[in-house]
Amino acid sequence: MDPIQIKTMDNFISQKVNNISPSGIRKFFDLLSSLEGVISLGVGEPDFVTPWHIREAATYSLERGYTMYTSNYGMLELRQELAGYLERHYGVSYQHEREILVTVGVSEGLDLALRAILNPGDEVIIPEPWYVSYPPCVILAGGIPVFVPTSKQNNFVLKAEDVEPLINKHTKAILIGYPSNPTGAVMSREELSKIARLAQKYNLLVISDEIYARLVYGVEHTCFASLPGMREQTILLGGFSKAFAMTGWRIGYLAANQQLIEAMLKIHQYTMLCVPTMSQMAAIEALRSGEDDVDKMVKEYDRRRKFIVKRLNEIGLPCFEPKGAFYAFPSIEATGMNSEEFAERLLMEERVAVVPGSAFGQCGEGFVRCCYATSLANIEEALKRMGRFVKKNR
Numbered sequence: 001m002d003p004i005q006i007k008t009m010d011n012f013i014s015q016k017v018n019n020i021s022p023s024g025i026r027k028f029f030d031l032l033s034s035l036e037g038v039i040s041l042g043v044g045e046p047d048f049v050t051p052w053h054i055r056e057a058a059t060y061s062l063e064r065g066y067t068m069y070t071s072n073y074g075m076l077e078l079r080q081e082l083a084g085y086l087e088r089h090y091g092v093s094y095q096h097e098r099e100i101l102v103t104v105g106v107s108e109g110l111d112l113a114l115r116a117i118l119n120p121g122d123e124v125i126i127p128e129p130w131y132v133s134y135p136p137c138v139i140l141a142g143g144i145p146v147f148v149p150t151s152k153q154n155n156f157v158l159k160a161e162d163v164e165p166l167i168n169k170h171t172k173a174i175l176i177g178y179p180s181n182p183t184g185a186v187m188s189r190e191e192l193s194k195i196a197r198l199a200q201k202y203n204l205l206v207i208s209d210e211i212y213a214r215l216v217y218g219v220e221h222t223c224f225a226s227l228p229g230m231r232e233q234t235i236l237l238g239g240f241s242k243a244f245a246m247t248g249w250r251i252g253y254l255a256a257n258q259q260l261i262e263a264m265l266k267i268h269q270y271t272m273l274c275v276p277t278m279s280q281m282a283a284i285e286a287l288r289s290g291e292d293d294v295d296k297m298v299k300e301y302d303r304r305r306k307f308i309v310k311r312l313n314e315i316g317l318p319c320f321e322p323k324g325a326f327y328a329f330p331s332i333e334a335t336g337m338n339s340e341e342f343a344e345r346l347l348m349e350e351r352v353a354v355v356p357g358s359a360f361g362q363c364g365e366g367f368v369r370c371c372y373a374t375s376l377a378n379i380e381e382a383l384k385r386m387g388r389f390v391k392k393n394r
């Protein structure tokens with residue numbers, strides 16, 4: 001008999017998991033947490049606390065004893081509110097009974113969407129730079145991510161003419177996320193319509209991550225599902241984390257055709273059961289009475305956005321004007337460093353944390369992501385330090 005082989009840990013872990021790399025962002029946050037006096041433009045998270053009346057709704061629900069599982073779909077009342085919200089803001093109508101599924105953030109929604117539609121070897125087209133979860137989630141679902149570079153010259157929007165040559169018989173879906181993390185780019189209705197025409201021509205699904213939909217500045221957000229003919233071919237991902245400052249509540253939603261929702265529900269009911277009840281109660285309050293809070297936060301982000309973009313350009317880090325989300329994505333080419341070296345040295349020498357563009361795919365190289373969801377005073381000080389750093393290194 002063969003001697004018993006002692007397996008290495010790598011043998012225990014699935015090949016799929018072994019093959020994906022840890023997020024490039026995590027590494028920075030680990031480094032950051034060991035330093036003092038750091039101003040962080042790193043984490044993509046609102047600096048606002050969830051508005052009080054929303055927190056209160058959750059507390060009150062606990063006081064009333066709402067501590068049980070809810071329907072796998074999510075609470076009926078919440079789905080009714082969500083259907084009304086999507087109709088009101090984007091003119092797209094979903095039946096609340098069977099076409100909306102409440103998820104543990106957009107993160108779970110993304111995973112469900114990909115796992116529900118992909119067979120091994122199916123390809124998903126993703127514009128680059130991408131949100132860090134997109135490629136690993138595609139791979140974990142058995143698919144193959146196919147990247148389409150976007151560029152500063154095109155304001156980081158996805159061009160249909162760059163997508164079409166990549167479509168083949170294995171292509172199943174296009175995964176887009178506008179307003180974009182990390183660039184802040186927003187796609188116009190006209191540009192999105194060209195992507196919609198491609199999806200129709202080649203019978204592809206579009207997974208549209210619209211978590212930043214409410215954070216737009218002077219431009220309209222177009223909901224992909226509201227484009228003519230696209231409702232049936234779109235899986236819409238939406239959330240509460242960013243617009244309502246509710247990252248820790250872990251709640252989001254999916255809206256799609258009933259058959260697609262049923263497929264995603266199958267996975268959700270076996271793996272998650274339902275979203276925490278108090279988070280659902282908080283989300284109902286957010287949708288019913290949170291509009292003023294969203295408006296206030298958006299106004300404040302806009303003030304910071306204008307400031308950071310102006311200052312980045314002044315200190316010699318050219319930055320295109322982001323029209324959405326809460327990120328600026330300046331070029332660091334003038335320094336001659338690559339984005340990882342820039343971020344690492346900026347952190348060590350000036351105690352400012354930004355995220356290297358390369359963490360968001362190859363074409364993010366030459367850029368860094370600066371999140372302006374922090375106070376204006378912090379942004380002012382960070383930019384002062386960055387100015388000093390750039391001057392020294394030009």
Ligand SMILES: Cc1ncc(COP(=O)(O)O)c(C=O)c1O
Nearest residue numbers: 044105106107131181239241252
């Ligand atoms: C583009 C994008 N999608 C999804 C998420 C995750 O959102 P949630 O907190 O709803 O899981 C984030 C968070 O940063 C994001 O930037």
